[in-house]
Amino acid sequence: MPGSERSLRSDALRNRIRILVAAESVFAAKGLDASTDEVARLAGVGIGTLYRHFATKDALLDAVFAGRMQRLVDRADDLARESDAGRAFFDFFAGLLGESPRDRVFTDALARAGLDAEAAATRPDNPLHIAMAQLLERAQRSGQVRPDVSVPDLVSSMFGLVHAMRHAGTATRVRLRTLTIVVDGLRPPAGTQRRVKASVPVGRRRR
Amino acid sequence: MPGSERSLRSDALRNRIRILVAAESVFAAKGLDASTDEVARLAGVGIGTLYRHFATKDALLDAVFAGRMQRLVDRADDLARESDAGRAFFDFFAGLLGESPRDRVFTDALARAGLDAEAAATRPDNPLHIAMAQLLERAQRSGQVRPDVSVPDLVSSMFGLVHAMRHAGTATRVRLRTLTIVVDGLRPPAGTQRRVKASVPVGRRRR
Amino acid sequence: MPGSERSLRSDALRNRIRILVAAESVFAAKGLDASTDEVARLAGVGIGTLYRHFATKDALLDAVFAGRMQRLVDRADDLARESDAGRAFFDFFAGLLGESPRDRVFTDALARAGLDAEAAATRPDNPLHIAMAQLLERAQRSGQVRPDVSVPDLVSSMFGLVHAMRHAGTATRVRLRTLTIVVDGLRPPAGTQRRVKASVPVGRRRR
Amino acid sequence: MPGSERSLRSDALRNRIRILVAAESVFAAKGLDASTDEVARLAGVGIGTLYRHFATKDALLDAVFAGRMQRLVDRADDLARESDAGRAFFDFFAGLLGESPRDRVFTDALARAGLDAEAAATRPDNPLHIAMAQLLERAQRSGQVRPDVSVPDLVSSMFGLVHAMRHAGTATRVRLRTLTIVVDGLRPPAGTQRRVKASVPVGRRRR
DNA sequence: GATGAATGAGCATTCATTCAT
DNA sequence: TATGAATGAATGCTCATTCAT
Numbered sequence A, B, C, D: 001m002p003g004s005e006r007s008l009r010s011d012a013l014r015n016r017i018r019i020l021v022a023a024e025s026v027f028a029a030k031g032l033d034a035s036t037d038e039v040a041r042l043a044g045v046g047i048g049t050l051y052r053h054f055a056t057k058d059a060l061l062d063a064v065f066a067g068r069m070q071r072l073v074d075r076a077d078d079l080a081r082e083s084d085a086g087r088a089f090f091d092f093f094a095g096l097l098g099e100s101p102r103d104r105v106f107t108d109a110l111a112r113a114g115l116d117a118e119a120a121a122t123r124p125d126n127p128l129h130i131a132m133a134q135l136l137e138r139a140q141r142s143g144q145v146r147p148d149v150s151v152p153d154l155v156s157s158m159f160g161l162v163h164a165m166r167h168a169g170t171a172t173r174v175r176l177r178t179l180t181i182v183v184d185g186l187r188p189p190a191g192t193q194r195r196v197k198a199s200v201p202v203g204r205r206r207r
Numbered sequence E: 001g002a003t004g005a006a007t008g009a010g011c012a013t014t015c016a017t018t019c020a021t
Numbered sequence F: 001t002a003t004g005a006a007t008g009a010a011t012g013c014t015c016a017t018t019c020a021t
Helices: A004-030 A036-043 A047-053 A057-080 A085-099 A105-112 A117-122 A127-141 A151-168 A172-186 B003-030 B036-043 B047-053 B057-080 B085-099 B105-112 B117-122 B127-141 B151-168 B172-186 C003-030 C036-043 C047-053 C057-080 C085-099 C105-112 C117-122 C127-141 C151-168 C172-186 D004-030 D036-043 D047-053 D057-080 D085-099 D105-112 D117-122 D127-141 D151-168 D172-186
Strands: none
Touching (some): A004 A047, A057 A085, A057 A105, A057 A127, A085 A127, A085 A172, A105 A151, A127 A151, A151 B105, A151 B172, A172 B151, B003 B036, B003 B057, B003 B105, B036 B057, B057 B085, B057 B105, B057 B127, B085 B127, B105 B151, B151 B172, C003 C036, C003 C047, C003 C105, C036 C047, C057 C105, C057 C127, C085 C151, C085 C172, C117 C151, C127 C151, C151 C172, C151 D151, C172 D151, C172 D172, D004 D047, D004 D105, D036 D047, D036 D057, D057 D085, D057 D105, D057 D127, D085 D127, D105 D151, D127 D151, D151 D172
């Protein structure tokens, strides 16, 4: 049962969350060079409190990034339960449309989450990699995604796409078409399309 | 006689160029946070001289970016003279493969060169826009590029692609496949492909 | 019944002692700049508890110093019971050889324990002063220590000697010879030596 | 000839000296923990200027220490030219009487100048060591200093003596007697004194 | 009494920019 | 015009001390 001793911790937890929320907002708006002071101010805590929770500005950034990545992984996992493998796969990419209207956190998170191609080779146990691998394999087996792409290619494309979204700003048309280009590029080339599809009984449920 | 005054000017010009070259090198190697002092040191001039030529670090960055963009525009213009419109178009994209293995100047240049989608709408006279428009139109008329993409879409894709290249690092396979995805995504969808191609004799006009 | 109240007190006392022990250890190892947090951690108490017992870091240091001084006074008192007055006196100094191979508490304790020459003049009731006075007087009466030194001179010499020991580090030879220099300097000058010795039967009084 | 270009340097040099003087004064008065800001303020320069001249607080301290040590070495070298070897040697020690009425710079300088006993063994080329070696050897040859002391012993004694001076404060009597104790301790033990003296013809000149 | 989370003044250091020479 | 010394606001981080639980 959460007694009196727990309440201290819940206060601390509340502060920790406020700091993380403030950090995401500040870093998104002003870039990663924004000062820790500003984060603390927005969070409504003293700078000492911020540093009690995160030993270093870098540690704070890592936490922010990790949170952002977790949300992405969660989405991938959710979509992995979708019956239509192709739809799940492309929905994942389409979701990026809404992710980053203007901020830098998401892109920098990807850049620092140990997701670069070299890290992918040495550390294939990254949660996002695993989640994307699942989406990719199923979609490839269903014949809706070209068979020659690997997870690192996907991550690289996603990374680029997210940056493109940032560049496109609020121009919805541009955002949409840029997504379309990548998505179509991921489809099997004409002539090879749907070769395997029939052999994989999917699509039992429609969401 | 133009002697002494001219020589001063040419000295100044030489310094300006040395500063720009040094700046590109330093910012590429160490990111945009590299100090102006370091740029001046590498250029072999005093920091005061740097600030005489560029009132602000930002002004220096803009100049560096502009130079980088100009090279890109030059390449686009060169390719515009190529007879095969599709080949010219895709070569332009393929050229990005080699552009930025590691440096940040190019990506940041694109990000700051007034090329974002909104700027494109209000300032359609950007040299890169014009150059890319030419490449795009010809390639679309030849049927080798899907007709529904506009220049801003292209710029956005290019921006994403360049970032993806940075993310892929030295993993050649990943770099290549990421490029392939975008390039294939720019091709006309199956069934509509090559419809117009025969009817457009390539390489008719010179700019 | 004294039960609950007594147990609180004994708990508090135990904590106080644990803090003092931890403080001596931490400050000796890392210097007086070591943080109070580290002391509390080593003592196994919360930082709040530390501050309940010692209102200020300075107060804690004073307590640590006082404890260290007390041990020195105890040694002096023990030696005062030795029959050979000269031996007792010089043993006291020789004991400093082993006191502080590396730590700073002892030297800083001496520096802050109100033992400087001016304090000695105004507060001659300092326990260490009293203890050393006894050792000195007896040794002087026995003719083994020059008659012109006073307790403040002795304290000053001791202070210097302890610092010299710290400076000498682990070089045993140097430590030993430095001690010898001071000890020989405290002996009566040649020609005056042993003048009074015979007339004073050592070890007459017990304190 | 010192032209206009040199004048810049002389300004800078003046600032450098002002910083050093201020630093010595501030650190002497408040200990080595005094802030660089305070040094800059006293020197009448901006904090940036201080850091232009000394890359680090530690570098500043080293410079202050080095200056202090140089003065000591100079005195030793001057005394080395004195005809009476014993007088020169003991004058050197007596000079310490005036060196450090209250400040910590001198003692800390000695502590950090690589003069500890271990460093002495590995780096016998320290200027102060060399200077003291000269004083010591001559004094020992003249029979006025006990033959069993080495330079490290001397440095250790000096270190202790300087600390003792700091402890003695303004009590002149105590300062004097503490010096006497060390000086007498450095003299040859009774009976061995002056043995070698006659065989060494010194004392030609009186200064 | 005990706890430890919160506080914020203070510190060393950096760097874009100015200005006297 | 070129130089580089000087400037000081800003930053990441520490730590003695307070106070709600």
